[in-house]
Amino acid sequence: MITSDLKIELIQKIIESSNLDLLLRIKEIIEASDSYHVNERPSIYQNLIEVRVFSDVEQAKIDKAMIQHQNGDCISDEEAQKEIQEWLED
Known part of the structure; x- marks a missing residue:
């Protein structure tokens, strides 16, 4: 599986999830990672979904x-x- 495909699949599953415990665990894993970097151009994701922060x-x-x-x-x-x-x- 290509990294960009996996990222898109994970983003979609996170957006669809309403499981607070799961989302908090995902957040902890990401924050704990020392090497969390997106190696692709942001433009790849611009038209995928609109995310409200x-x-x-x-x-x-x-x-x-x-x-x-x-x-x-x-x-x-x-x-x-x-x-x-x-x-x-x-």
Whole structure:
């Protein structure tokens, strides 16, 4: 397998994943690597996908929300809409 093909496949799988533990492990592996370098021109990836990079504050809020969801500290959209409607009627 060509390195560039493998990178594209991994990028696609990472984007599709919603498994926070897996993504955090991938991040740790990348950060731990002393020799993490992209040896190809960035233009190779320009038209592949658009990636949104979150600020530290945004990422912290996302991480907090993910943990709350995993712990069951959330309500459904239907419940939220009902609460909003009740609040508006008061």
